[in-house]
Amino acid sequence: MPNSVLTPQASDFPQWYQDILNKAELADNGPVRGTMVIRPYGYSLWEHVQAEIDARIKAAGAQNVYLPLFIPESYLRKEAEHVKGFSPELAVVTHAGGKQLEEPVVVRPTSETLFGEVMANWIQSYRDLPLLLNQWANVVRWELRPRMFLRTTEFLWQEGHTAHATQEDAAQYARKILHEVYQDFFNNVLALPVLIGRKTRKERFAGAANTMACEGMMRDGKALQMATSHELGQTFAKAFNIDFTDVAGKVQLAWTTSWGSSTRILGGLIMAHGDDNGLRIPPRLAPIQVVVLVVRDEQGVGDRARALISEMKAAGIRTQLDTDVSSSFGRRATNWELKGIPIRIELGPRDLAAGNATVVRRDTAAKSAIPLQGVVAAIARMLEEIQANLLAEATATQKKHLTDVKTIDQARDAAQEGFARLPWLVLGEAGEAELAQGGITVRCLQRPDGAISKSEDDPELLAIVAKAY
RNA sequence: CGGGGCGUGGCCCAGCGGUAGGGCACCUGGUUUGGGACCAGGGGGUCGCAGGUUCGAAUCCUGCCGCCCCGACCA
Numbered sequence: 001m002p003n004s005v006l007t008p009q010a011s012d013f014p015q016w017y018q019d020i021l022n023k024a025e026l027a028d029n030g031p032v033r034g035t036m037v038i039r040p041y042g043y044s045l046w047e048h049v050q051a052e053i054d055a056r057i058k059a060a061g062a063q064n065v066y067l068p069l070f071i072p073e074s075y076l077r078k079e080a081e082h083v084k085g086f087s088p089e090l091a092v093v094t095h096a097g098g099k100q101l102e103e104p105v106v107v108r109p110t111s112e113t114l115f116g117e118v119m120a121n122w123i124q125s126y127r128d129l130p131l132l133l134n135q136w137a138n139v140v141r142w143e144l145r146p147r148m149f150l151r152t153t154e155f156l157w158q159e160g161h162t163a164h165a166t167q168e169d170a171a172q173y174a175r176k177i178l179h180e181v182y183q184d185f186f187n188n189v190l191a192l193p194v195l196i197g198r199k200t201r202k203e204r205f206a207g208a209a210n211t212m213a214c215e216g217m218m219r220d221g222k223a224l225q226m227a228t229s230h231e232l233g234q235t236f237a238k239a240f241n242i243d244f245t246d247v248a249g250k251v252q253l254a255w256t257t258s259w260g261s262s263t264r265i266l267g268g269l270i271m272a273h274g275d276d277n278g279l280r281i282p283p284r285l286a287p288i289q290v291v292v293l294v295v296r297d298e299q300g301v302g303d304r305a306r307a308l309i310s311e312m313k314a315a316g317i318r319t320q321l322d323t324d325v326s327s328s329f330g331r332r333a334t335n336w337e338l339k340g341i342p343i344r345i346e347l348g349p350r351d352l353a354a355g356n357a358t359v360v361r362r363d364t365a366a367k368s369a370i371p372l373q374g375v376v377a378a379i380a381r382m383l384e385e386i387q388a389n390l391l392a393e394a395t396a397t398q399k400k401h402l403t404d405v406k407t408i409d410q411a412r413d414a415a416q417e418g419f420a421r422l423p424w425l426v427l428g429e430a431g432e433a434e435l436a437q438g439g440i441t442v443r444c445l446q447r448p449d450g451a452i453s454k455s456e457d458d459p460e461l462l463a464i465v466a467k468a469y
Numbered sequence: 470c471g472g473g474g475c476g477u478g479g480c481c482c483a484g485c486g487g488u489a490g491g492g493c494a495c496c497u498g499g500u501u502u503g504g505g506a507c508c509a510g511g512g513g514g515u516c517g518c519a520g521g522u523u524c525g526a527a528u529c530c531u532g533c534c535g536c537c538c539c540g541a542c543c544a
Binding site: 005022088139144157224261263264265295296325326331335348350351358436 | 470480501502503504505506534535536537538539540541542543544
């Protein structure tokens with residue numbers, strides 16, 4: 001079934017990515033450079049990402065709040081590293097209400113400063129800690145080189161902000177989020193394995209004491225940072241006076257964290273699972289898990305299809321009915337494939353006569369005839385198989401694009417194809433700068449067993465380097 | 470912001486000095502429908518924008534803007 005709708009990945013991956021944004025009706029460019037119009041199908045994917053991540057954040061004990069879009073410019077300046085890191089990409093409002101503002105207002109690029117202000121107000125005693133907050137919001141960073149979903153000037157995300165009584169508690173919580181929210185979501189919902197580790201000093205968040213991240217491997221061999229979690233030390237506590245009275249009655253500075261994940265995840269979803277025929281959405285994430293395509297509405301096919309939809313709904317399966325017989329069969333099949341619907345059920349007179357449903361898996365393209373009685377249970381099982389298969393495929397892709405090397409030169413070569421892993425002692429900050437000349441960055445540092453090291457001076461640390469989005 | 474490529478109906482592209490075309494998509498009617506159907510009719514573009522050259526510019530020149538790729542910056 002050759003499909004000329006999309007540019008093949010092998011011939012031009014970036015063009016394939018552009019094609020799929022259009023053909024799967026995910027997003028358009030907005031009128032202002034770097035902005036995007038997220039279309040209904042693209043937004044429904046984001047809503048499912050949100051729902052899954054939000055549930056995990058709440059399970060980790062954080063509560064949602066909403067803080068303002070506008071931040072006084074002076075707030076950013078309260079933390080030197082932070083303002084230095086963000087000032088090049090700030091959008092600043094200087095005029096409003098027909099007048100020049102006395103103090104310019106920045107459109108939030110991230111909200112550490114506002115949360116700092118709020119936390120300082122809300123925290124009095126150790127009894128108020130830990131304070132675990134999160135917000136879903138849009139942020140603006142004026143990007144030099146935007147790419148849809150991967151790096152847009154305005155994007156949607158969640159940013160968690162917490163304050164703790166001790167450094168140890170903050171460090172633990174930042175790791176808990178990384179594992180129980182992000183890694184769990186990527187593995188079990190997005191069907192994508194991620195490498196987790198510390199960022200180097202160079203790659204660290206502006207103002208953080210330690211940045212940790214989840215790095216995914218895309219099908220073209222480039223890495224994508226898909227979520228981050230920061231230990232902010234007492235940097236923001238100092239800048240905003242986030243202090244509390246401890247059990248002994250002594251005033252102490254709090255330790256804060258922040259952590260985020262964004263619409264970039266959709267870019268990762270597209271590039272990690274999509275193939276030459278379109279998207280492949282993991283069933284647990286899919287807004288539509290099964291589409292029932294009525295081939296021809298004759299001999300009661302439409303009624304049987306509607307009954308099948310009801311049965312699946314009752315079983316908790318997300319479905320869509322396609323009875324649009326004014327479009328040809330091939331066109332409709334292709335469109336659902338482009339959108340990556342995990343399972344397509346084709347129902348026509350021939351199937352009904354045989355008492356079967358024709359069931360097509362999006363991941364493998366395998367087509368099978370399944371007896372209509374019992375089809376719902378079979379579909380439910382198949383959805384889990386598809387979920388597992390996509391994870392297995394992505395795991396194989398990650399493995400294929402991960403090479404252990406011994407020298408910086410070898411790392412440079414290997415990084416053309418994916419992740420290259422070598423001892424951090426061999427690479428070092430000098431080697432990091434050298435590789436950066438070739439567009440290769442250190443994605444993360446981790447222990448030989450893949451764990452996150454407690455210390456950045458751990459002599460066993462391995463550096464994972466790659467070209468990245 | 471540096472280097473490269475590209476801007477012509479919604480999408481892909483032809484035209485490259487003589488006043489705008491094709492395919493797909495869209496609308497109407499009909500026939501179809503098991504992998505992007507077919508016939509007939511129809512609507513839609515101040516050729517990215519602004520100057521300039523010319524009797525005449527989509528076409529030549531200059532500047533700007535936008536998109537894509539490769540860098541610097543970043544989730």
